[in-house]
Amino acid sequence: MKVIHDAKELQQTALALRAQGKTIALVPTMGNLHAGHASLMDAARSRADVLIVSVFVNPTQFGPNEDYEKYPRTLDADCEVCRAHGVDILFSPAPATIYAPTFSTYVTESACSQGLCGRSRPTHFRGVCTIVNILFNLALPHVAVFGQKDAQQVAVLKRMVQDLHIPVEMAVAPIVRESDGLALSSRNQYLSPEERAVAPEIRAALREISEKIAAGTESAETLAEFFMNKLGANPLFEPEYIEIVDNATMLPLKKITRGNTLIAVAVRMTQSRTRLIDNIVA
Ligand code: AMP
DSSP states (O other): OEEEOOHHHHHHHHHHHHHTTOOEEEEEEOSSOOHHHHHHHHHHHTTOSEEEEEEOOOGGGSOTTSSTTTSOOOHHHHHHHHHHTTOSEEEOOOHHHHSOTTOOOOOOOOSTTSSTHHHHOTTHHHHHHHHHHHHHHHHOOSEEEEEGGGHHHHHHHHHHHHHTTOOOEEEEEOOOBOTTSOBOOGGGGGSOHHHHHHTHHHHHHHHHHHHHHHTTOOBHHHHHHHHHHHHHTSTTEEEEEEEEEETTTOOBOSBOOTTSEEEEEEEEETTTOOEEEEEEEO
16 A cells, blocks of 8 residues: 655556556545445445545634544554555645645535535535545546535535536445444544443434334424434433435425435534534435
8 A cells, every 4th residue: 555645646646547547436534544434445445446545634624613633643543444445545645735825715515515514614515625626636536435424515525526527426335333323433532431322322313213204204393303302301412403404405305205305413412512413314
């Protein structure tokens, strides 16, 4: 496995690979790799000749009071995960290699990014669209793989790729969970022991919602109320939102239409202030 830190070197390498007729798959990450990231690598591995994983804690997708500084950076361990999953190139740039001091160009998607996480993180998806564009321009992938864990990110990036005619196939891999149901996330390590013990209740409440839908509940309002009451009853949870939206447009639905309804939640844990997200597709 080759480790590249320099942006131009990655682009030259990708150009040379393309000139040889090789196909390239890209998995963008912020590192601190876990089994969720590894599942994206496995999904990407079979889709192209060359697998590139980027590890970059992207400053432009963090808000002023978010965890950019404390976000876990574990490059040595990340290298091991990448090696074990057949990665050919690990791209780990310093922020200054990506963002020049004069940097002033951002990519803004202005529909799918407005609700859900976009409400409390108004500059987040602009940062995500911008960095993914930059990574596409450096790694020149034929296919890129993203996780359903960040369902709104998938919708925003798919829209960006469609709107800007970017020649990259977008693939999505399912959410990987702990055995108790908690969705894997680099932020789970911020949880206090008490918070960690109750965190699977988020997923459990989503499952109950699935069951209610299967039993015939169609009203989004009823389901949202159920979730807010259920988690709101425990002082360790501060539910930020539950949104029941069209999976492609992220626009709110009043009535569940099975097959394309995304039920997405964000919950703030009150001891550590960690914000957890999860979702199901009904
Ligand atoms: P991150 O490093 O958190 O920016 O995530 C990088 C990629 O991994 C994104 O496409 C995420 O959606 C995906 N990812 C993160 N956690 C999981 C998970 N538990 N299951 C599947 N994919 C995940």
